[in-house]
Amino acid sequence: MNKFNEIYLDLEAAILNQRYKPGDLLPSENTLATTYNVSRETIRKALVLLLESGYIQKQQGKGSIVLDVKRxxxxxxxxxxxxxxxxxxxxxxxxxxxxxxxxxxxxxxxxxxxxxxxxxxxxxxxxxxxxxxxxxxxxxxxxxxxxxxxxxxxxxxxxxxxxxxxxxxxxxxxxxxxxxxxxxxxxxxxxxxxxxxxxxxxxxxxxxxxxxxxxxxxxxxxxxxxxxxxxxxxxxx
Missing domain, CATH: 3.40.1410.10 (Chorismate lyase-like)
Known part of the structure; x- marks a missing residue:
């Protein structure tokens, strides 16, 4: 499995388990890259998967906002x-x-x-x-x-x-x-x-x-x- 897929699944689980709640900001790309020991490009690919799956919304100047997935x-x-x-x-x-x-x-x-x-x-x-x-x-x-x-x-x-x-x-x-x-x-x-x-x-x-x-x-x-x-x-x- 690609590394960005692994990161996507880990972040998805964190959202579903409400480690990150609706309205929360995910850590910055730099912070996530350091946490997972990968490049920012790999983190961006994982975030794109979260975006396409309806878990987050990108907002300029803020970052990645967690959406309500319990609806x-x-x-x-x-x-x-x-x-x-x-x-x-x-x-x-x-x-x-x-x-x-x-x-x-x-x-x-x-x-x-x-x-x-x-x-x-x-x-x-x-x-x-x-x-x-x-x-x-x-x-x-x-x-x-x-x-x-x-x-x-x-x-x-x-x-x-x-x-x-x-x-x-x-x-x-x-x-x-x-x-x-x-x-x-x-x-x-x-x-x-x-x-x-x-x-x-x-x-x-x-x-x-x-x-x-x-x-x-x-x-x-x-x-x-x-x-x-x-x-x-x-x-x-």
Whole structure:
């Protein structure tokens, strides 16, 4: 293994083990070169790997600032359930089902999607806990005309697993909107927000492969626990 790779792995472990905490400055290139008994060029290569992996940010006049790597990644453009994200990113968490009831679709959603005034939905409300703290509040509205039943056990586990594997429906695509909004009384009641004044809100309208609208979701996230990621490639005009 190249020496700069060894240094990268050593510094990565130091960041993950919080020897260097978010906001800390790494030692200077000269100090690191002396510590590891290598050239500054070797240290620069190791720092580039840390930069590309999202562990540090270079800031002119300051040096290498350690970033918060404890946030969980939420894909912006993908259509992925929380359960799938939890499994792939090894998030040790718990879902608490607080509501699962049939009701009329709220008026503002009816107007947005031009739905009949008597549209019936399953309203599902869930708290997502990480390390004992409620950091996400999910609100889902599922059309009963497409999803006739939604058992509590399935709602607590994974809506999409039930819809796809039990009902045999094919989920196609979603349109998403991301906003940062002031916290509400409900947020204060159902989330552990510490001293936060705002939450990240993701609103999604979800469609089956045959283009039928079947789900509206409002997902409210605590600011310090997640980062929303995407991959973008520039295309020449």
């Amino acid at each position: 969980f990644n939420f894909p912006v453009s993908g259509l992925t359930s929380y359960k799938e994200i939890q499994d792939t990113q090894h998030i040790k968490g718990k879902t608490i089902l607080t509501k699962n009831e049939r009701q009329l679709m709220p008026q503002h959603i009816i107007q947005q999607f031009n739905l009949p005034a008597d549209t019936q939905v399953h309203y599902i409300e869930r708290q997502r806990q990480v390390n004992g703290e409620s950091v996400i509040l999910d609100k889902d509205y599922l059309l009963t005309s497409i999803i006739p039943e939604m058992p509590d056990k399935e709602a607590e586990n994974s809506l999409y697993n039930y819809i796809e594997h039990t009902l045999g429906l094919v989920i196609g695509y979603a349109q998403k909107e991301f906003t940062v909004e002031p916290i509400t009384k409900e947020d204060k009641l159902l989330m552990d927000l510490q001293n936060d004044s705002h939450v990240v809100v993701v609103r999604s309208s979800v469609y089956l492969e045959d283009t039928r609208f079947f789900q509206y979701t409002e997902s409210r996230h605590r600011l310090d626990k997640f980062r929303f990621v995407d991959f973008a490639r520039r295309r020449t005009p």
